[in-house]
Amino acid sequence: xxxxxSRILSPEVAKSPTNLRDAVEKTVEAxxxxxxxxxxxxxxxxxxxxxxxxxLRKGAEERLSRGRRSVTDVIEGRRPATSDDIKExxxxxxxxxxxxxxxxxxxxxKRTKASSTRAKARAKSSSTRTKSxxxxxx
Numbered sequence: 573x574x575x576x577x578s579r580i581l582s583p584e585v586a587k588s589p590t591n592l593r594d595a596v597e598k599t600v601e602a603x604x605x606x607x608x609x610x611x612x613x614x615x616x617x618x619x620x621x622x623x624x625x626x627x628l629r630k631g632a633e634e635r636l637s638r639g640r641r642s643v644t645d646v647i648e649g650r651r652p653a654t655s656d657d658i659k660e661x662x663x664x665x666x667x668x669x670x671x672x673x674x675x676x677x678x679x680x681x682k683r684t685k686a687s688s689t690r691a692k693a694r695a696k697s698s699s700t701r702t703k704s705x706x707x708x709x710x
Contacts, residue, residue: 653661
């Protein structure tokens with residue numbers, strides 16, 4: 573019996589290592605394929621993360637730059653005038669004054685009702701004084 577049993581088991585035992593090897597190979601292949609897909613997915617997620625971080629960094633840099641400009645503008649607007657600033661303003665005011673004087677010289681003399689009444693009164697009193705002095709002289 574012993575010899576008949578070994579003959580019956582012999583082909584199965586001979587197939588077992590082949591089956592086992594095939595099963596191991598399939599498992600390794602499946603694992604490698606799964607690992608490759610996982611690696612690819614992880615790489616894609618990492619690329620997305622890097623892009624997001626880069627976008628956040630750029631946005632933060634832009635906001636910081638705008639903030640710096642705003643602070644600089646506020647500080648420049650509130651700083652006290654220096655002596656050079658005052659000298660420049662005085663020079664500008666003098667130049668404006670000279671221009672205004674020139675413009676006023678070109679304007680025709682405007683007569684208002686009050687000034688024309690005063691001018692008439694002065695002319696009348698002047699002519700009266702002139703007549704009085706003429707009479708005294710004669």
